Amino acid sequence: MTQPRRGRSEAGRAEVRRELVAAAVAQFTEHGYDETTVDAIAAAAGVGRRTFFRYFRSKEEAISPDHTAGLARVADVFETAHPSEPPALVALRAGETVFDLYTEDPALSVARYRLTHQVPALRDRESASVDHYRRLLTRHLRKRLADDPDGDLRAAVVGAAVVAAHNLALRTWLAAGAPADGIDAMIAKYRRVADMLPVEQPSLAAVTERLEAAVDRLEQRPPA
Amino acid sequence: MTQPRRGRSEAGRAEVRRELVAAAVAQFTEHGYDETTVDAIAAAAGVGRRTFFRYFRSKEEAISPDHTAGLARVADVFETAHPSEPPALVALRAGETVFDLYTEDPALSVARYRLTHQVPALRDRESASVDHYRRLLTRHLRKRLADDPDGDLRAAVVGAAVVAAHNLALRTWLAAGAPADGIDAMIAKYRRVADMLPVEQPSLAAVTERLEAAVDRLEQRPPA
DNA sequence: GAGCCTAACGGCACGGAGTGCCGTTAGCAA
DNA sequence: TTGCTAACGGCACTCCGTGCCGTTAGGCTC
Known part of the structure; x- marks a missing residue:
């Protein structure tokens, strides 16, 4: 050459x-x-x-991208996040920083995606790479959920869910050819996983219940 | 020999x-x-x-167990489950049938577990195997959540969460030496993931939507 | 029980991945 | 110009995984 x-x-x-x-x-x-x-x-x-x-x-x-930078960013978000921030949201923010690795060179990402999804050996390697992210997230989440009696389980679930949402959003975007005007939709889809996460106290269900009840009371108030 | x-x-x-x-x-x-x-x-x-x-x-x-039987069982549970059963619970039942593959020969399972966790090549292969279960679960869940606007995301999250809980429970048991009197605790821990699954509760987006609609109605009405 | 048929076995040879070793060379500094 | 360092490329080696093929065990038929 x-x-x-x-x-x-x-x-x-x-x-x-x-x-x-x-x-x-x-x-x-x-x-x-x-x-x-x-x-x-x-x-x-x-x-x-x-x-x-x-x-x-x-x-x-x-053929597989270098995840050194991505893993470092995730670790960094956890290490600099304020202790009072809900762990699930830290994980969500951490995952969001990894999209850049793919949006920088969309054409290359798409080519990699296609190869990865049709060659079993590459697919398995991809699974292993993704699992490294999952383990990293889970490890940091477990530290932040140390006082939760089911903290290890919650950490495993949140870590796996965030990674799964990340991959779904990313792959949907890549499968569509990685259009520049699809990046916002990809991130929006990813963020929607927040609604499905087991959020720690105060319980989301309790809060929404109270809010709904309050609104219902307002609605039933007779107009002046 | x-x-x-x-x-x-x-x-x-x-x-x-x-x-x-x-x-x-x-x-x-x-x-x-x-x-x-x-x-x-x-x-x-x-x-x-x-x-x-x-x-x-x-x-x-x-060194890695034959997952043919396990994958077949998972598929079978989904194909025979009643359509009215909540998808997340079907996934939970399906995952529970896989424990048998490990409890049948605890000593062998422990030996495999130890090797898998100290040899990178075996660890990566294990990640790939686990991912096959996750994909199978997710695929079946997506079919059952076809009328949910965020069905693909919910399927991905539930599938990943169930697999993560399964692995956490299993590994905890294996790391303890796979005691016969620890099997119930393993399954109990696994089942606890049901409390964290995004199916029972209405999604935050749905609640928000209802609240916003209610607020809109209030704003269009003169105060008392 | 003699002969046949099928399926599994083992040896051989080959291509390709991954690695240690080492002589060579480009680029830089004094 | 000379010397130092880091990267390069070739060589040789081990081992994985596979196609090919002759051989043999075990079951079936008559």
Whole structure:
């Protein structure tokens, strides 16, 4: 693809990485995942096979996004959130910061999405990646729910629910071709999970009940 | 381990399978997962390397339980459940039928659990397996929530929550050594997720809508 | 009980993933 | 110009997973 390059700077490494990802996506899409060898990807990116494995730990990793930044952001939101903020809402905010990883390069995200959903090996790897987020959320939630007798269960449920909503919203958007004017709808859909979360005291049901009763009383008041 | 055997009956195949699983668990536990080759497992079970791959698709599969039966049971519960039963409760019942796969042979389940949680490759495979259950639940739930405007989101949340609760209860039990007198507590913990599922309560959005409508009506009426 | 049929077995060989090792080279600094 | 460092690429190796094929056990028929 290009001339032989040796001895790269940091910027050079980032460029090589992008070329490897692009080559992998192109080859997988065109010839199929199993039919594409690491040799072919490396050659298409103009580097040696050995170098490929200095950028990715495995063939699958070339296609899955780097979640280092996403996981770091999630952890950061939890560590800087005020102790009084409801844990479920912290989790919700944390999840929202991860959308950026996909909206930055929609075309690449869509290509990855399509490959991931038709190659079993990539799908399984994706499941594992998603589970890392779920575990991270659950761990932080459990810390914040330490005084709840069912805190571990609530943390597991909220963590899993937030991740599930995130993925549903994200995949719906990706399946539609990742339109720029669909990002707001994606986030709105994701936020709607808040209505389904088991919110801690005061009970949501109790609050709404009281509000509804108050409104009902107002409505039944005879007009002047 | 035994004499060379050739040409097995169906019962013979089941026995060979058990021996391979036992050999894999023993070797992985004693020498580590990466250090154990498929050759060694096959030899310990008294069969050839080629035969190993007639029983398992991969080295990892020798350690992970066969979920065929579990997935079939879940599907069966959904297909035979009465249409009027709340979807979340169907999911809850479906998940409960899967505990049997682990309580049948507690010692083996504990050995698998320990290996799975200290070998990254096995952990990732486990995540993928769990995700298959989640997807199955979500798919069936979505069908039963077709008339709910947020049915897909609710299905995703309930499915993920049920699976998360199942795994938390199961792992807690396994981590404690899978005591026979802990099975009831495991199931009780799992069932407690029902209190956190977004089905009984009206959604916050619905309540908000009603409140806003009521306020609108009040505003259009002269004060008392 | 002799012969046949089917299914499982084991060995062989091959391609490809992933890794340790090492000589080489680009880019930078003194 | 010289020396240092980090990245590169080739080589060789192990092991996983699979197609192929000859062989054999166990059951069935007559």
